[in-house]
Every structure is written in C-alpha cells, then in structure tokens.
Amino acid sequence: MGLSKTFKRLSLSLGADAVWYSSPDLKLLILARMIRMFAYGGTTLILVLYLSALGIPDTRIGLFMTLALVGDIGVSTVLTVVGDGMGVRVTMAVGALLMMASGVAFAVLEDYWLLLGASILGVINPSANEVDPFKAIEESAIARLSTTANCNDFFAWWTLLGMVGMAASTLLTGFAIDVLQASYALRPLEIYRFIFLGYAAVGFLKLVCALCISSQVELYTPSAMLKDSEIVSVDNSRPLLGEYQYQPQNGAYNTITAPSNNTSNSYSNCNEVDVNPTPMFTPESRSFIWKVSLAIMPDYIGSGLAQITWMTYFFKREYDIAEGPLGLAIFIASIISSFLNLLSSPLSRALGQVPTMVVCHTITSISLLMISAPNNRTLALGLFMLRIVLREIDSAPRQAFLAGGVLDEERTSTMGLVTVVKTVGCCVGLFLTGEFAGSGYFWVAFIVAGALKLLHNVVILGFFWNHRGRYEA
Numbered sequence: 001m002g003l004s005k006t007f008k009r010l011s012l013s014l015g016a017d018a019v020w021y022s023s024p025d026l027k028l029l030i031l032a033r034m035i036r037m038f039a040y041g042g043t044t045l046i047l048v049l050y051l052s053a054l055g056i057p058d059t060r061i062g063l064f065m066t067l068a069l070v071g072d073i074g075v076s077t078v079l080t081v082v083g084d085g086m087g088v089r090v091t092m093a094v095g096a097l098l099m100m101a102s103g104v105a106f107a108v109l110e111d112y113w114l115l116l117g118a119s120i121l122g123v124i125n126p127s128a129n130e131v132d133p134f135k136a137i138e139e140s141a142i143a144r145l146s147t148t149a150n151c152n153d154f155f156a157w158w159t160l161l162g163m164v165g166m167a168a169s170t171l172l173t174g175f176a177i178d179v180l181q182a183s184y185a186l187r188p189l190e191i192y193r194f195i196f197l198g199y200a201a202v203g204f205l206k207l208v209c210a211l212c213i214s215s216q217v218e219l220y221t222p223s224a225m226l227k228d229s230e231i232v233s234v235d236n237s238r239p240l241l242g243e244y245q246y247q248p249q250n251g252a253y254n255t256i257t258a259p260s261n262n263t264s265n266s267y268s269n270c271n272e273v274d275v276n277p278t279p280m281f282t283p284e285s286r287s288f289i290w291k292v293s294l295a296i297m298p299d300y301i302g303s304g305l306a307q308i309t310w311m312t313y314f315f316k317r318e319y320d321i322a323e324g325p326l327g328l329a330i331f332i333a334s335i336i337s338s339f340l341n342l343l344s345s346p347l348s349r350a351l352g353q354v355p356t357m358v359v360c361h362t363i364t365s366i367s368l369l370m371i372s373a374p375n376n377r378t379l380a381l382g383l384f385m386l387r388i389v390l391r392e393i394d395s396a397p398r399q400a401f402l403a404g405g406v407l408d409e410e411r412t413s414t415m416g417l418v419t420v421v422k423t424v425g426c427c428v429g430l431f432l433t434g435e436f437a438g439s440g441y442f443w444v445a446f447i448v449a450g451a452l453k454l455l456h457n458v459v460i461l462g463f464f465w466n467h468r469g470r471y472e473a
Contacts, residue, residue: 061434305432
C-alpha cells in the first residue's frame with residue numbers, strides 16, 4: 001500500500017497522471033512531436049556530413065544552412081498569419097506532406113540550389129529541433145487544451161518524448177551507418193540517401209497522426225484567460241449587432257454600432273457603421289513580446305554557432321570519432337536529459353519559471369563555453385554530453401512562460417513571431433560557424449556561443465525577474 005501511494009505521489013509530481021487522463025487530442029499532439037523529432041534526429045546527425053560528402057566546402061555549407069533558415073522565416077511568417085485560419089490539423093498535414101517530399105528530394109538530388117529549396121520546404125535543417133515553423137501552432141494548441149494547473153506538465157512530457165524520439169533516431173542512424181559500411185561496403189553518400197528516404201517515411205506517419213486529431217484542437221472561442229471584467233455581458237433584448245462582446249478595461253478595441261430601430265433610417269445609416277480594427281496584440285502583450293525577442297536573440301545566435309550537426313562534424317574532423325560512437329553518446333545524453341526534463345515541472349513550481357530557466361541555462365552555457373578549450377577528446381566529448389543532458393531541462397517552463405505571457409487568441413501569432421526571431425538568430429550563428437570552420441578556427445565558434453548564451457541569461461533576469469505568468473500557480 002505504501003509503495004502504491006509513493007508511486008501515485010511521484011506520478012502526480014511528474015505530471016504523468018495529467019497526460020494519462022488527458023484527451024486523445026493532447027496525446028496525439030505529444031505523439032506528433034515525438035514522430036517529428038524522430039525524423040529530425042537522423043538528419044541532424046548527417047546533414048553537414050552529407051553536404052561535405054557531395055564536395056561542398058565548409059563556407060558554402062554554412063551559407064546553405066543559413067539560407068535554409070531564412071527560407072523557414074518565410075514559412076513561419078505565413079503560418080503566423082494564417083495558422084489558426086488554416087487550422088491545427090491542416091497545418092500539421094501540410095507539414096507532413098512537405099517532410100515526405102523533401103526527404104525524397106534529398107535522396108535523389110545533388111544540385112546545391114535544389115537541395116536548398118527542399119530543405120526550406122521540408123524543414124531539413126540543423127535547427128529543426130529548435131526552429132520548426134510547424135511547431136508554434138502545436139504549442140498553441142497544447143496550451144489551449146491545458147489548464148493553469150497542468151500546462152507545465154504537458155509541455156514537460158511533450159519535450160521529454162520528443163527528445164526520446166530524437167535520441168532513438170540518432171542512435172539508430174549512427175549504428176546503421178557503421179553496420180552498412182562494415183557489412184555491405186556501402187559508401188557514406190549512399191547510406192545518407194537511405195536515411196533521407198527514412199525521413200520521408202516518418203513524414204507519412206506524422207500525416208496519419210495529423211488526420212486522427214479531432215476538431216477540438218481548433219481555436220473557436222475567445223480566450224479562456226480573459227478576466228470577467230473584460231467580458232461585456234450580452235443583453236438578449238438587444239439586437240445581435242449591438243456592442244461587440246469583447247471589451248478591454250481601458251476601452252473597446254472593436255465597437256460596432258447597432259442599427260437604429262427606425263426602419264426608415266436603416267439603409268441610410270448603413271454607411272455610418274464605425275468599425276475600428278482590433279489590434280493583433282494588446283499593449284501588454286506587445287511589451288512582453290519585444291522583451292522576449294530581445295532576450296532570445298543572443299541565445300539563438302549561440303545555438304546556431306553550436307548546432308549538434310556542426311558539433312558532430314567538429315568531432316568527426318578534429319578527433320576522428322565515427323558516427324556510431326557519436327550517435328551512442330548523443331543517445332545516452334538525450335535519454336538522461338529526457339527523464340531529467342521531468343524535474344522541470346516540479347522545479348518550476350518550487351522556484352518559479354524564470355529562476356528555473358536561468359539556473360539551468362547558465363550551466364549549459366558554461367559547459368558549451370569550455371568544450372573546445374581543453375583540446376582533450378574525452379573531456380570535450382564529456383562536456384558535449386553534459387550540454388545535451390541539461391539543455392532541455394528549462395524547455396517546459398520556457399514554453400509555459402511564453403504561452404502565459406499573451407492571450408489565447410494571440411498565442412499562435414506570438415509563437416510564430418518568436419520562431420522568426422529564433423530563426424534569424426540561428427541564421428547568423430550558422431553562417432559564422434561556417435566561416436570559423438573554413439578559416440581553421442572551428443573551436444572559436446563554441447566559445448562565442450557560450451558567451452552569447454550567458455548574455456541571454458542576464459537579459460532575461462533584467463526583464464523578467466519579477467514576472468509571473470498566467471500558467472504559474
């Protein structure tokens with residue numbers, strides 16, 4: 001009995017109960033994330049290696065990845081504007097179809113510019129796990145279907161299972177490369193093409209998942225987070241075209257004057273209807289968004305400088321570590337990180353979202369800063385694994401922090417805009433890494449990355465130390 005109570009208490013603390021008893025749609029959204037991250041794991045490990053095997057120099061590889069992310073800005077911008085209009089299910093299905101098409105394109109094409117186009121549309125890029133134009137609308141749907149009490153829990157498991165999927169794919173890809181080379185004497189280029197075909201197959205699984213989600217994930221109603229004082233009660237005796245129901249405390253954003261009861265003037269007054277367009281964001285949300293954008297810019301420049309696909313290329317080139325051992329190292333670190341990530345929800349409840357984000361992120365920034373310093377393969381690989389272990393522990397509170405900083409109907413647009421900022425930052429970082437690698441100063445990229453990520457923590461503390469979001473209990 002005591003063991004059962006302990007297990008129950010642990011399950012509640014880690015948020016497992018919230019996920020287990022959640023709606024099928026929430027489970028499918030989490031599963032879709034896991035499937036998508038499984039696809040990204042293999043391509044993240046081999047992308048730079050594949051482009052290098054095609055004879056593309058390091059500087060052009062950096063340019064390739066930068067332009068791929070620039071293209072993703074366009075996709076993200078479109079989804080920011082039309083995401084909720086298209087609907088969660090349609091957006092997910094479109095993303096899955098594009099994954100399938102780009103996987104096949106990478107398997108059969110060699111032209112630099114054609115591969116770039118396929119990379120943009122199918123999200124084959126080194127930052128796909130962090131800068132994914134189809135991610136924002138799924139985050140928005142999860143926040144919409146969750147409550148203040150369990151939002152952190154859902155994002156924690158969403159992150160955990162995504163990382164498990166990516167870790168499993170990395171391990172499988174690394175050992176598949178080693179086995180196919182040793183047992184079947186296949187050239188690396190041929191093996192990489194098989195992996196991209198696997199990416200297309202996983203895209204089909206994501207399509208099936210998207211088609212199984214119900215209409216409950218779509219945005220139909222005003223924000224559940226609006227205060228009672230912000231909702232004007234509806235008088236059933238008034239015409240349907242009376243004052244519009246949503247009215248902020250400091251005045252109406254959208255006011256439509258009802259037609260006069262005098263039928264003789266009905267038509268003459270039609271042109272006098274006063275319509276003031278509703279702003280995309282409230283003043284409070286605009287302030288929150290620009291502060292977040294300013295804070296995350298140095299963080300994602302650092303992420304671009306030290307993407308895993310660049311780091312695997314660094315270890316392969318500088319220390320001659322094969323794909324199999326690299327995949328195993330990433331797998332072990334990612335699995336530990338996945339389960340350690342479950343602590344983010346209780347940690348966030350104990351410390352608060354912002355302190356949890358800053359403490360965890362500072363540790364990973366310092367480990368990144370030191371990776372290239374020792375010139376020791378074992379120590380460098382250990383620091384690389386430590387960064388992977390700790391890099392996502394602040395993910396759930398960060399996602400809940402963003403979701404709670406704006407209104408429900410603003411959330412998809414907010415997530416899309418933040419994704420654009422992330423993408424711009426990664427673009428800068430990826431280009432700089434290509435320049436460092438091509439100039440013989442590969443190691444400098446990781447030192448600059450760690451310093452920029454530490455700067456991010458300082459800015460977050462300055463802007464949000466006393467901030468308390470809607471999803472903080």
